[in-house]
Amino acid sequence: MPDSGLEHDLDSVQEHLDEVQALFARAKEFGPIDSVNVIPPEDLVALRAKLDTLHSADVALILEALPLDERIIVWDLVRAESHGDILLEVSDAVRDSLIASMDPDELVAATEQLDADEIADLAPDLPRDVLDDVYQSLAVEDREQLREAMSYPEDSVGALMDFEMVTVRGDVTLEVALRYLRRLDVLPDHTDQLFVVDRDERLDGVLPINKLIVNDPEVLVSTLMMRDVVKLTPGDKAQDAAQAFERYDLVSAPVVDRNDRLIGRVTVNTVVDFIRDQSESELLSQAGLREEEDVFASVWKSLHNRWAWLALNLITAFIASRVIGLFEGSIEKLVALAALMPIVAGIGGNSGNQTITMIVRAIALGQIEVEHAARLFRKEIVVSMLNGLLWGGIIGVVAYLLYGSVQLGLVMTLAMTLNLMLAALMGVAIPMTMLKLGRDPAVGSSVLVTAVTDSGGFFIFLGLATLFLL
């Protein structure tokens, strides 16, 4: 945070944003904002001064909340030294729009100031030649780290780690360790513990800074250090590391290689960002949005982001439509079937999604495994039967009252119960099968269960009706 003498409260970012938006609103009264020239120079000076005092995360939020033209005007006013930090903070969609507005020299300058692990985070979005230039400009050690950081997949601990760990030897006193720290002038952010290593850089334990402070300076580091350490390896899943941070309330954790040599660390701020990103993308993928969509993105980008999901759902809807097509003769004879069939299909989809959601959550939290399948099937089938008799019974009575046919009411009740049972079966079977195949049960389970309960619901209801009513 800049030491501007200002005090932060939680509304202050919103206030800054409101001011920036008010500035553009005033300018817009004189015409469209197509270049920086339409804004009064004194407003620009004031805006630049304000941006200089803000934390890069706050500037990032302002940029995200502005439409493209205004965003680029603000971006050009931000001082170049902050460009790198801000690019790290903004969402992917907004980052693309900012990078597209910069020329290669500006991009190289913005990127060079960053740490190797941060450059690695930006790398996928940078033009190839910019990345090459940045790589050439780095010191040997930094190049090594950049290569290392870029070599791990996005969802691994290697992608979360940084290289700013402070190490000490176990055979020195706290006094010596403290003197060493004083020589560093500033400690890296989130240094809550020192990593104790031997002469081969192998991790022996950790020494919490708080222990360093409260204990007698004459004591040896090795006496006080904790050996029971949560150790990560770069190939561990980021998801598992995040759970360890949550479970053990960590601020930082060491990352070691196969030979137990310390190669980096993961800090809680990175983990918080990871958790947030992950829950965002879970929510987005449930609605079939492939990536975070900048609300001010172009129509073309929005179409691209959304089309796959619509296509997939059209295919499943088309299959359901063909199932109905099989029974057109029955519907012609008893048109009430057309009005009632969406109820049967709909309740199956809703109930199946409830089962899926619960089971996918429990799998993610490590609470259930493949062996529990039988028990879960039994329970869900009973729940769905009871739901079917209850809700199916009510709708059956309503159908009888509307159409005056007891048989129609009974068919409705039976069809709803059977489709709910089908939903329960699929709601357990789909995620458990994905688990068994080693795939992520969160992806695609929901579309699959809805496809089955839609087509299945129509088939069951129209099939029973054809058998018993016609």
Add this chain to the structure above:
Amino acid sequence: MPDSGLEHDLDSVQEHLDEVQALFARAKEFGPIDSVNVIPPEDLVALRAKLDTLHSADVALILEALPLDERIIVWDLVRAESHGDILLEVSDAVRDSLIASMDPDELVAATEQLDADEIADLAPDLPRDVLDDVYQSLAVEDREQLREAMSYPEDSVGALMDFEMVTVRGDVTLEVALRYLRRLDVLPDHTDQLFVVDRDERLDGVLPINKLIVNDPEVLVSTLMMRDVVKLTPGDKAQDAAQAFERYDLVSAPVVDRNDRLIGRVTVNTVVDFIRDQSESELLSQAGLREEEDVFASVWKSLHNRWAWLALNLITAFIASRVIGLFEGSIEKLVALAALMPIVAGIGGNSGNQTITMIVRAIALGQIEVEHAARLFRKEIVVSMLNGLLWGGIIGVVAYLLYGSVQLGLVMTLAMTLNLMLAALMGVAIPMTMLKLGRDPAVGSSVLVTAVTDSGGFFIFLGLATLFLL
């Protein structure tokens, strides 16, 4: 973490869990596990010894992954001193089951050991008389804190804060501050900064521990402290505080009252738990699950958890069914309508939910406000028209090929385009209206848009067909 000399890696919890499950599996070969007596005594001894070495978060995970009978057996083996910590770690559903198995004395003993803010977290789940007993047993200061912590709503900073802050005066040297810390023996977890207060306990600034270590001991605290501090108040929304932690990479933050007096602090581990809980409940509520459901919960509890959602969706499905009922005459004449109508309704629901998801996210992140509505409407309407012409066109051609009627194909294309536009309109209007009314747009928007696009889709398609085809 217990200083057991063991090393943690990320799989170790899972291994412990597997061992416990294997133990019960062996016991089950001799009959149902209805009491602790069916388990060989030597197994119980080994299990108890293992549980004693585990972190309470790991024991919590094991308890969550066991069916009720086995869970209670393990719970009774856990040493009583850990009961309080473990109750804090487990999910709400599992906590209920554990509390139900304990008698009042055990519960009072488990709760008494906790800090005031932790007791406040458990309080809603404790029987009234247990809570009274615990309250009586507390020291005056702790009672005050418990009352304070319980007085704030669940989603406020007051509910997240603890009282373990370390304070210093600004007019002392670092040397004096360090000597004061040494007298404390241990610092509270997550003490990354000292809170600098004046003699009225008003917050002047914060001194990061890392600055305390690396600077000259003769310097005054007030010279080094940072005045630009993120300050929370107990009435702030927890959600906003979490965003501040993410944005500024905080480990702890002070909480002050209206007169700027320091009353507590919030730490990043609490924030991580809050973020996780929140994203869980968002995912659950999207499927209409009212609370986290223990996968091993009884059938009755599951029914109770799920019924409201099913009832709500049945009502909307019933309304859609009545819309179809209006056009039974048309369907009787042209039965192809019955097969095609779910496609029109379905694509509207999918597309509307994409729009809603995107806008609800952007609102939550503070990127859009009520004034942006017009711009968003324009964009979404254009996107939906293009989607309608594309997908509606394809399905229109398919309908023509299937049923040999050009007019039917054209009606299909037009109906899909109109329903997608309706979905876009509602996808923007519903969350923006909720925002304007000061309500949470994440709750209920999705059901509403689906209800409108279902009934609307049937009405548009069957209405157009009645006008142009019959």
